[in-house]
Amino acid sequence: MTTSLRTRAEAAGRIMVALDYPSAEGAGKLLEQLSGIPCYMKVGMQLFYAAGPGFVASLKDKGYHVFLDLKMHDIPNTVKGGAESIARLGVDVFNVHAAGGKLMMEAALEGVDKALTGLGAGAARPLVIGVTQLTSTSQQVLNDEIGLPGTVEQAVVRYARLAQEAGLQGVVASPLEVTQIKAACGAGFVTVTPGIRPAGAELADQTRVMTPAAAFAQGTDYVVIGRPITGAADPRAAVEGIIDSLV
Numbered sequence: 001m002t003t004s005l006r007t008r009a010e011a012a013g014r015i016m017v018a019l020d021y022p023s024a025e026g027a028g029k030l031l032e033q034l035s036g037i038p039c040y041m042k043v044g045m046q047l048f049y050a051a052g053p054g055f056v057a058s059l060k061d062k063g064y065h066v067f068l069d070l071k072m073h074d075i076p077n078t079v080k081g082g083a084e085s086i087a088r089l090g091v092d093v094f095n096v097h098a099a100g101g102k103l104m105m106e107a108a109l110e111g112v113d114k115a116l117t118g119l120g121a122g123a124a125r126p127l128v129i130g131v132t133q134l135t136s137t138s139q140q141v142l143n144d145e146i147g148l149p150g151t152v153e154q155a156v157v158r159y160a161r162l163a164q165e166a167g168l169q170g171v172v173a174s175p176l177e178v179t180q181i182k183a184a185c186g187a188g189f190v191t192v193t194p195g196i197r198p199a200g201a202e203l204a205d206q207t208r209v210m211t212p213a214a215a216f217a218q219g220t221d222y223v224v225i226g227r228p229i230t231g232a233a234d235p236r237a238a239v240e241g242i243i244d245s246l247v
């Protein structure tokens with residue numbers, strides 16, 4: 001199934017820029033370079049552990065949609081508390097590991113409910129999504145180290161179903177698994193896909209990659225792109241080039 005993107009703004013809104021920087025200064029410089037382009041911004045653990053809630057608040061003040069990619073995985077009560085704190089930050093999307101189990105994912109949703117009760121009627125509900133099998137996991141690591149049988153694809157689809165059963169609204173997965181996830185969980189179940197490389201970009205440590213256009217042709221809802229933008233000589237031209245490939 002193809003996700004059709006009609007306007008440049010619509011395409012930009014489906015591109016999650018991975019702000020993988022060690023400080024607010026580095027990320028701030030990129031934001032200046034991309035000023036006026038309405039991309040989604042993804043804050044992961046490197047930046048959040050360094051710059052914290054204040055940086056997230058500054059992104060929201062600038063009008064960005066924010067995906068807080070902290071991949072929580074702990075006992076349900078702790079994840080519930082973490083989710084409550086995250087929901088209070090006003091982010092649009094955050095995630096927990098599906099490997100933490102159904103109770104843990106349900107606890108994350110309870111934490112969101114608790115935060116929203118405190119925030120009042122106007123507060124928007126963040127999308128909570130599950131991390132399936134990390135795109136860096138090879139077949140050998142899955143079977144021999146993690147101890148899960150079967151293929152990576154089977155593990156991903158099983159995690160996606162579990163996340164859906166727990167009430168989550170989507171998952172993070174490789175674009176190569178989008179078709180199977182949508183078949184198993186329905187077209188409305190959101191997929192967020194890293195492992196994206198525009199044609200000609202360096203792969204770095206991503207191995208199972210797809211171009212942005214191919215990922216949307218698979219039906220993905222959002223693509224996560226880091227180094228092809230953050231490491232480009234001209235990040236603004238890199239983003240514009242990706243948008244050109246989508247509209």
Ligand code: C5P
Nearest residue numbers: 018044134135194195206224225226227
């Ligand atoms: O630089 P690159 O485009 O490879 O960045 C990908 C981003 O997506 C990183 O922030 C990484 O943490 C994140 N990610 C990933 N694979 C997953 C989940 C998240 O690459 N399975």
